[in-house]
Amino acid sequence: MGFFPAREMAAQWAVLGLLAACLASAAKESVLNVCMDAKHHKTQPGPEGALHGQCAPWKDNACCTAETSTGAHQDQSYLYSFNWAHCRVMPDKCKWHFIQDTCLYECSPNLGPWIHQADTSWRRERILNVPLCKEDCEQWWEDCKDAVTCKENWHKGWNWTSGTNRCPRSSTCQPFKYIFPRPADLCEKIWSNSYKYTLEHRGSGRCIQMWFNRAQGNPNVAVAKYYAQNRGDASPAPWAVLLLPPALLSLL
Template sequence: KMVVPGVVLGLLAACVAAAAKESVLNICMDAKHHKTRPGPEGKLYQQCALWKDNACCTANTSTEAHQDQSYLYNFNWNHCGVMPAKCKQHFIQDTCLYECSPNLGPWIQQADNSWRRERILHVPLCKEDCEQWWEDCKDAITCKENWHKGWNWTAGTNRCPRGSMCQPFRYVFPRPADLCEKIWSNSYKYTQEHRGSGRCIQMWFDPANGNPNVAVAKYYAQNRADASPAPWAALLLLPPALLALF
């Protein structure tokens, strides 16, 4: 039988690798409030408007992201007293990024929650975004380090678990990295990369200059360790007639 030259198999493997990289670009998570695929949303509300040209969230979701206790997750920012406005704006922006961004594909992982099938893990957050978040929230009050789990939900919203103590963020999260990485179960990763570097995700950006996170997602998709499939995966693309040559 003929043997297909290795160069052909190599080219096919490269095609599969390229397709794998493209598959994580411009996509929405399979989660509670996300759209099936990203697209324009001209009426996104306030802080979420940065993603209006291409969003994974609807206008209603963007509006609810700004509420102290919205129907999105029945989560109450003010569980230890009123959260300062300058701190709350970061949590709103965090929610907008999570719900609206189509550029988180390289960090999407499977999740075993009842309310979502996918989550983000270790998204490299720009140094300035994380540090300003911590600076503006260091005097806010909370009773928990990880806000994803461990709450008392008996009243239908999150309440501090019995035995916990409300205290300033600066004690619960001594460093910016503690806040950004621990509060949502390592959804974010604190980095030394700066805004505009093309190596970190920005929570905040000027949409008039475009969305910088498009290039960041592309960079990590092209450089992720698991982006290239095994060479045999290329065989999956071959038509039956060509497979018969092996």
């Protein structure tokens, strides 16, 4: 007499297992091709044919507008009223990397696996530990090592009384190479661990490139997919069953 109920129960759990797998797949897909909820980001990525300068690689699919891409190239833009030359004029070869950093942050729809909630007045989400390619991080440091700054973390601690960022009174302007002794220090500390230094190389499919040749396609699409599929938290937790329709819950 217990045979049929046992077979029934096995079938029910098979259905639930399949649904759990679907939930896991949906969780992975949900972080692909998305824009974070932040100050200047679009709600959804899409084509932007007029993206400016270094932001142009994202023309085919972007989270930024043309206006935002123009602002990313200004020394003290309306985007955040942030002044690169807070100690002295930043060399062009160094500024190139900060413009590229801004374009990646504002325009990329491939940062979903690293988006986290943020408790700030100007954004609800932020990126954390985005794995930067070794060459991108090291060239950033090499081209900026002789530029000058007064702070290690550029996200906070500035004097904003003038309406733009100024060095705190207790700080001293020094070359980057003293404030950021290694490439990893620059890439990881300057934006509160938004980026993570890696030993992965450009083109490996395992690290995010700050710049790419649009004619050859966006390599960061595959990188985001790889990390989405290998996230430790991508599988639904046991409580995910609570998301099932009542008709299916009644089978338990």
